Amino acid sequence: MNVARGAPPSALSAQGVAIASADRPARWPLLMWLWRELRIGLSISLIAATFISTMFRDPFLRTLIYSLCIGLSIQLLIESGRYFGSAWRLKRDPGNPEATARWPGWMWMGPWAVVSAVIGYFGGSLLADALIGQHRTHFPFGPDLHALSVILMLSLGFTISAVYFLHSRGRMATLQALTEAAQRRATEAQLKLLQSQLEPHMLFNTLANLRVLIGTDPERAQAMLDRLIAFLRATLAASRSGSHTLADEFARVDDYLALIAVRMGARLQVQLDLPAELRGHAVPALLLQPLVENSVRHGLEPKIDGGRIEVRARRDGDALVLSVRDSGVGLGNAQTGGTLFGLQQVRERLATLFGERASLTLHDAGDADGGVEATVRMPMQTAR
């Protein structure tokens, strides 16, 4: 996946290249890497050389060699300071997001930038001297203190901009990684939601029943198919999130239970209770679906005699209370695999929409029929 896709090129170009090349093998990996790492140093050195050679009327090539040596030495120092500084910080504080993105923090990088500028300046000058084979005359240690200070200021300016560039690059990488992780989680959750609602076992069993009914009772087959269509349509719509009225919610629960009833026959009794004044109230779409499915799958299906399921809505002051209750095998006897995901998903949706003001509780039903009751409480205010 190319994460830079669609990002504005001006803001993210550095980022885009860095990350995209990590994912997509470049044709010249070493050259690409060198260019990526050195382009800021190279371009600043070039600007500095042009500036100085014009200002002091020095030969351009000579100035360029000096500024390149100085610029690249400074960059080398900054980069190693950044590398060792962040490694040290990561050791003391594993998982620190800044340090993970190779940024040790301004506390360390500020002073280090000044040190890098001074050492880089003198070290780079010596290197350039050696390269040119000429010992310093008027440049860089000429008698002209004015020129020296200008050049020192320039290298300091270069250093700070390089450090700033590296810093923002690191920060953008961190932000990008966080955004990506969040997006991935959201996509995963949506997929899982869809997958849990289109539970293959339920789907194929329903189709198996349909296949039989088509031969024996076409009219009933048609009615069952209509229920299945409504259920699938609602599921696909709900996976794109959104809300609908409680009347719709109950209609979808009814569709689902009708499909299950064809399969379970007399083993399933259904009771839906939605007060007229709550019919138009908006709720997150198919919020109850995982709860109803858990009741069927983990409560009633494993029970030899089956049982009943009751879905109710009521108002309790400022709260809307929705409950799904079954007379199944109960929490203690339920086989836990799979139940948790449905519950977690309902909790997450409630938390996203209402924060602390909504809750989902699950407990053994207190009466002689046994089974489990799941209760959702949420504010009466209209859901987003």
Place this chain on the structure above:
Amino acid sequence: MTPRALIAEDEALLQQALRADLRALWPELQVVAAVGDGEQALAEALRLRPEVCFLDIRMPGRSGLEVAQALAEDWPADEPFPLLVFVTAYDQYALQAFEAQAVDYLVKPLQRERLAASVQRLRARLAQRASSGPAPQTIEQLRALLASVAPAPAAERLEVIQAGAGHTVHLVPIDDVVYFEAADKYLRVVTPEREHLIRMSLRELLPRLDPAKFWQVHRGTVVRARSIASAQRHESGKVSLKLRERPETLTASRLYAHLFKGH
């Protein structure tokens, strides 16, 4: 001899359909029992001794796999073991295991051609099958099948068992336990001195035990290996286990007899 079959399928429509399809594809097959849950499936199969059993995987009471395990353990040694065909709508892991173990299975919705192929294979195998007990390769097949669908070991090992009795809770260190035995909805936890009842199924317990220390020897029994003094093999394929700290004898079923090789 007319072959007889048992159908275990909890959904009435699917049960009827399978019957009808079998009637068309295998007219001489006599369906002697059609049941809707695992308990009945086991009881009826043991009572009627059919030649073929169609077992739905997800059924109330016992799953089809659990029925198969119980049949392998309880089937009389002098009777030919039934051919098993598992039926499932969608069980990813079970299907992989069936495929790997070359076990007969059908997927729902049942398709005529697939069922016809299955019927043909069953007929061929009925014609040449062994005359008594579960054949060694059937046992091998079932053992591998059960192992591959067993839940993965839990990260958290059980160290101490809490067994309530009235107002007292007894804490039983796991190393004190000689064996566990399933008893209806409970589990008997037997130590050298006494026994406790806990509300837990063997299925929940097993992943939390160290498989090197505790061996399952029967669908309802898990015993601490260190506590086994001797094992005696029987003609039937079962093995009697004498214990060090307890007077009673435990039975290891055919499915677990391979644990006691004796060389």
